[in-house]
Amino acid sequence: MRILLVEDDDRFADALMVALRRQGFDVSRASTAAAALDAPEPDLVLLDLGLPDLDGIEVCRRLRGAGDVAIIAITARGEERDRVIGLRSGADDYLVKPFGIAELSARIDAVMRRVRPAARPAVTVHGLRVDTARRLVTAAGGAEIALTRKEFALLAALARDPGVVVSRERLLAEVWHSTWPGGRRTLDVHMATLRAKLGDPSVIQTVHGVGYRLAVRDDTAEPSGAKGT
Template sequence: MSTAPRDNRPRGLILVVEDEPAIAELIRLNLAQSGYGVHLESDGARALDTVRRLRPAAIILDVGLPGLDGIEICRTLRAAQDWTPVLFVTARDDEVDRIVGLELGADDYVTKPFSPRELVARVGGVLRRTHGVPDAAPQTVGAVTLDATQHRVFAGDDELALTATEFDLLAHLMRRPGRVFTREQLLSEVWGYSSVAGTRTVDVHVAQLRAKLGGASPIRTVRGVGYAAEGGA
């Protein structure tokens, strides 16, 4: 596999949790060449301690770790209200629904074998979503208000905890109320890449958002087309 082009600008610390040394080193090399700090762990329990100690900007997490696997690590973090962005690495594409499922709150995923360039690009996309849009005016659609500057979402008077990807997806829909976006458009404009096979993750994240927003959800499905944010539930 080729490595990503070198970029020495500091971009934050990425925790890589991967038990296969060759893959861990490939990820480390490409992230480092793109300007990220990198810390490697191969054990799930140590990874949880490292998250609490180092507070990384994002976590690249192998699903198939021995012992405490990636899914349990992510579930533990989210249960503790730790919303550090998580990008899963999985050997099986059919695990997608599980790893970005409603109970986990993952931000993105790649399947093995993966392109190092794609992995670095997806990390950058997750971090951009985390930082939000500076000086953006709050958006309100129906009972939902989104403040991109403070990275906060309210359904009525209740503040919701969203992942970076959930937040950015909701913000993208709410910035243009009534406009219908195809799944391919959302994948390109929110996730930052294009893949017909990857559009399923859009549906999973929309379902996740609706579950959190409850009856206040402004997201409408346009059958055969995509999604829109409108004033009704």
């Protein structure tokens, strides 16, 4: 797994990179916000909030707005208010310095389990197959549909209960870990992109004033292990 460590303290960064590499992680480092925002997207970012060129909270917001990378804030800011702000800015977890490598490794495992859910039954809905265990979506003809992590998470949330309306608030909380009202526009934009990639906008129905649901037709939901899967 590829980890980007965003940390300006050389001694701390060097020690942490050595420890993480001993755990088997592929680790690179950025010492400034600018370098972090320009770096290729990893699987996980360990983000110090006390950076020299830009506050880490703003970096977290920009990373979250630009992609689907998992983020753990690592900082000396231990007050509850700071933790709340960090989580609401898009961090998946928040770890206060000093910490041990065992705790950090456990936090990494927990975050990656959330962003890459454990195996669940695959669902086929009018030809569209959603396999959450393999994070794979295929069209009726068997062609794979490439989705971002956020797009897949949205589709997986709807596919758990085909035909059941999932509220915007629930989708925001589950996919973005936020209930900020302004996030609804982000949700709608991602949903529009997801519909376009699926090739049939009617697959996902909008229930105005409530949320979205995966459309169900007469030949629809087919659990994993059913004939033809």
